Amino acid sequence: MKKFLFYFITVVIIIFLEILFSKFSVFGLFFIIFIGLYRGSYSGCTVGFFIGLIEGVFFATTFGTLSFSYSIIGYLSGRIPKRIDEENPLAQISIVFLGVIVSQVVNLIIEVLFTGIPGIFSITWLIVPVIISPVFFLIFKKWWLLWFDRLDVDR
Amino acid sequence: MYRKNPIVLLSLYLVISVIILSFNINPTVKAMRDFLFYMVVTPYSKVNYAASSVGNLGGNIKEMVNSHQEVLELKNQNQKLLHDLVKLKTLEIENRRLTELLGYKRNINRKTVIARIIAKPPQQYYKSLIIDKGSEDGLSDNRAVFGFYKGKFGVVGQLTNVEKNVSMVLTITNRISKVPARIVSCAVDGIVIGKETSELEMIWIPSDAEIKIGDEVVSSSASDIFPSGIPIGIIVSINQTGHLPFKKASIKPYIPAFQLTDVFIE
Numbered sequence: 001m002k003k004f005l006f007y008f009i010t011v012v013i014i015i016f017l018e019i020l021f022s023k024f025s026v027f028g029l030f031f032i033i034f035i036g037l038y039r040g041s042y043s044g045c046t047v048g049f050f051i052g053l054i055e056g057v058f059f060a061t062t063f064g065t066l067s068f069s070y071s072i073i074g075y076l077s078g079r080i081p082k083r084i085d086e087e088n089p090l091a092q093i094s095i096v097f098l099g100v101i102v103s104q105v106v107n108l109i110i111e112v113l114f115t116g117i118p119g120i121f122s123i124t125w126l127i128v129p130v131i132i133s134p135v136f137f138l139i140f141k142k143w144w145l146l147w148f149d150r151l152d153v154d155r
Numbered sequence: 156m157y158r159k160n161p162i163v164l165l166s167l168y169l170v171i172s173v174i175i176l177s178f179n180i181n182p183t184v185k186a187m188r189d190f191l192f193y194m195v196v197t198p199y200s201k202v203n204y205a206a207s208s209v210g211n212l213g214g215n216i217k218e219m220v221n222s223h224q225e226v227l228e229l230k231n232q233n234q235k236l237l238h239d240l241v242k243l244k245t246l247e248i249e250n251r252r253l254t255e256l257l258g259y260k261r262n263i264n265r266k267t268v269i270a271r272i273i274a275k276p277p278q279q280y281y282k283s284l285i286i287d288k289g290s291e292d293g294l295s296d297n298r299a300v301f302g303f304y305k306g307k308f309g310v311v312g313q314l315t316n317v318e319k320n321v322s323m324v325l326t327i328t329n330r331i332s333k334v335p336a337r338i339v340s341c342a343v344d345g346i347v348i349g350k351e352t353s354e355l356e357m358i359w360i361p362s363d364a365e366i367k368i369g370d371e372v373v374s375s376s377a378s379d380i381f382p383s384g385i386p387i388g389i390i391v392s393i394n395q396t397g398h399l400p401f402k403k404a405s406i407k408p409y410i411p412a413f414q415l416t417d418v419f420i421e
Contacts, residue, residue, distance in 0.1 A: 019192070041161035049168040056184070058191065063184040064175035071168040075161060114176045 006147045007047060015054055026100070026129045027136070028055050032070050033099045034140045036077025037086045038151055048074025062115055069106035073099050089134035096133040100126050256303065256417060268292055268420045273321065280413045281328040281351040284312075286420075289320040294420060299381045300324045301419040302410035309386040309409035310334065310374055311418055326412045327355060327387065335377035336387055338404075340370040344377060347387055347406060355388060355406040362400045366393060372406050382421065 010031065018025040028051045036044025052067030059066070077099065084091050100123060112118050144151050256269060270292075274285035288294055294317050302311040312326040327334055328349040336347040336357060343364040345357045357372060370390045376383035388408040395402045 042164060045161060045165045045168055049172070052172070057188055062176065063181055064172045067175065068169055068172035071165055071172065075165040078161065110176065114179075 002147065006144075007050075010143065011047075011051055011054060014051070015058060018055070019058065025055075025059060026126060028052075029070065029073065029099060029103060030096060030129075030133055030136045031140060032074045033077045033096055034137055036074045037080065037092075037095065038141075038144075039078070041075045041078030044074030044076075044078040045071045046074070048072070062111055065107050065110045065114075068110055069103045072106055073103050076102065092134045092137050093130060097130050100130060252416065255306075266421070268294060269417055270294075270322070270420060271417050272415055275413050281326060281349065281353070283315075283326060283329065284324040284412060284415075284418070286322050286324060286418060287320065288420070289318045289322050291319055294322055297380055299385075299421045301385065301421065302412065302415045303417075303419070304410045304415060307386065307409045309388070310381060311410050311412050311415070313380050314420065324412075324418065327408065328352070328412065334381060334387065335375045336372050337375040337383075338364070338366050338370050338372055338390070340367070341365050344375050345404075347372065353407075353411070354391065355408055357390070357404045357406050358396075358401070360402050360404060362395065362402045364402075366390060366404065368392065372404075 011028075014027045014031055017027050021027075032044060032048040032051055035047045048070035049067050052065075052070035055070075056063045056066045077095065080086075080095060084095075086092065086095075104123060108118065141151060268288055270286035270288035272284050273287045276283075276285075286300075294314060296314055296317050298314040300311045300313055302309060310327055312324045312329070312332065314322050315325045316323040325332055326349070327347065328351060330349050330351050332349040334347045335344065337344050338357075338360070341364055343360055343366065345359045347355050347357050350356055360366065368390050372387045372390065374381035374383055374385040374387060386409050388406040390404045391407045392405040393402060394404070
C-alpha cells in the first residue's frame with residue numbers, strides 16, 4: 001500500500017513538473033530508468049507502462065506509444081548487468097542516454113507503424129537533461145529513502 | 156510468476172499498448188487531455204500570475220510613485236497653462252478694445268484725451284466716475300466726456316472736480332445733469348436730465364412735436380459743453396405732461412457709463 005502511494009504521488013509530481021517544464025519533459029523517463037536500475041525489470045516495466053499511459057494522455061501524439069516504449073525502457077533498465085555500477089554518474093549518464101535513444105527509436109517505429117506518419121528524431125534538446133541526470137537520480141534516491149528504509153538493488 | 160519472469164509482464168504491457176494503439180482512441184484522449192490541462196494549467200497560471208504580481212510589486216510601487224509625481228507635475232503645468240490662457244484672453248480683450256479705440260481716435264479731434272476709468276463706486280453708478288487724468292494732462296472742469304461702447308459713440312457726461320492726476324466725471328444720468336438735446340427725426344430741442352437710473356428723461360418737448368419711440372436724441376448746439384450732434388440715446392417711451400403744451404420722453408442712453416473702461420475727453 002505504501003509503495004503504491006509512493007508511486008502514485010511520485011507520478012503525480014512528475015506529471016505536474018513535466019507540464020510546468022514542458023520543454024524538458026524527461027523526468028518520467030529518468031524515473032523509469034531509475035526504478036528499473038534500482039528495483040529491477042518488474043518494477044521498471046510496470047512503472048514505465050503506467051507513466052507511459054499517463055504521459056500519453058498529456059503529451060503523446062498517438063495514445064499508447066509511450067506506454068509501449070517506456071515499458072521496454074523500464075524492462076531493459078532492469079536487465080542491465082550487475083557489474084555496471086549504478087552509483088557511478090558516468091554509468092548513469094550513459095544508461096540514460098541509451099534509454100533516451102531507445103525510447104526515441106521505439107516511438108518513431110510505433111508512430112510509423114500505427115499512423116503512417118514518420119515523427120522527428122531529435123535528441124539535441126535532451127543533451128543537457130541527460131548530462132545532469134545523476135542529479136535527478138540523487139533526488140529520486142533521496143525521495144525513495146524518505147519513504148522507505150532501504151533502496152535494494154534488485155537486478 | 157511476473158516477478159520471476161518480468162518478460163511476461165512486459166509482454167502483457169506491450170500487448171495492452173498495441174491494443175490501445177489499434178483502437179485509435181486519440182480523439183477521446185485529446186478531449187481528456189484538454190480537460191486535464193485545463194484542470195492543471197489554470198490553477199498554475201493563476202498561481203504564476205499571483206507570484207509574478209508579487210514579484211513585480213516593488214516595480215509597480217516605484218512606477219506608481221513615479222506616475223504620481225508625473226501627475227503632480229502635469230497638474231502644476233496645467234495650472235500654469237490655465238493661468239497663461241486667462242492672461243492671454245485678458246490681453247486679447249484689451250488688445251481688441253485698444254484697437255477699437257485707436258481706430259476711433261483717428262476720426263476724432265487730435266486734442267481728444269483718452270482716460271482710463273479708475274473707480275466706479277457702486278453707490279455712484281448713475282452719478283459719477285473717477286478717471287486717471289487731471290489738470291497735468293491739460294484737463295479742466297466742464298469738459299465734455301464721451302464713451303465708446305459696442306461700436307457706438309456717445310455722451311457720457313462732463314468733467315467736474317479736476318485735480319492734478321485724477322478727475323471726476325459727472326455722468327448724464329446724474330440728477331443734477333442737464334444736457335440740451337435734439338431729437339434728430341424732427342429737429343425738436345429739449346433738455347435731457349438724469350434720473351439716476353438706467354434711463355434719462357427729455358423734457359420740454361413741444362406737445363405737437365411728431366416724435367416716436369426709437370427716435371435718436373443727440374446733443375444740440377445750444378450746449379456750451381457738448382459739441383452738437385453727439386448721440387445721447389434713443390426714445391423708449393413718450394409721456395404727455397398733463398395740460399401743459401409739452402411732453403416728455405424716456406431715453407435709453409447709448410453708453411452705459413458703468414460698463415466702460417475708458418472715456419474720451421474733448
